[in-house]
Amino acid sequence: MRLFPWVLSASLVACVGPEAPDAAVCQDVVKRLCLGPICQGVTSRLSVEAMTCEETLLTRTGCGRDSFAFTQPSRVQFLDCRVPLLRQGASQAVKPSCADVDELFLDCPDVVRFFGGTP
Numbered sequence: 001m002r003l004f005p006w007v008l009s010a011s012l013v014a015c016v017g018p019e020a021p022d023a024a025v026c027q028d029v030v031k032r033l034c035l036g037p038i039c040q041g042v043t044s045r046l047s048v049e050a051m052t053c054e055e056t057l058l059t060r061t062g063c064g065r066d067s068f069a070f071t072q073p074s075r076v077q078f079l080d081c082r083v084p085l086l087r088q089g090a091s092q093a094v095k096p097s098c099a100d101v102d103e104l105f106l107d108c109p110d111v112v113r114f115f116g117g118t119p
Contacts, residue, residue, distance in 0.1 A: 026063030081108035
């Protein structure tokens with residue numbers, strides 16, 4: 001039982017640190033949305049081609065620039081909307097399920113508009 005408090009402390013400390021910049025948060029979502037094979041909802045709702053998805057969304061949103069900052073939607077709203085994309089795993093190499101992508105699109109019309117799509 002002595003190990004439990006240490007593990008708990010270590011896991012809490014691992015989450016402490018500076019927030020990721022807005023550009024990194026946005027780029028993370030773009031990367032997840034554009035992982036192949038790309039979900040049909042991404043190409044149809046956001047009007048992007050699978051081969052140029054990431055480049056198109058980074059340019060369209062401006063979040064390819066380090067100076068990018070959220071305005072509408074807010075950072076908090078964007079982070080809340082990102083949650084379904086993390087269900088399959090926290091690594092950017094893990095593709096979210098298309099059902100999770102569809103959930104983001106359904107629950108977060110402001111994010112869809114931010115990406116230049118139609119809610």
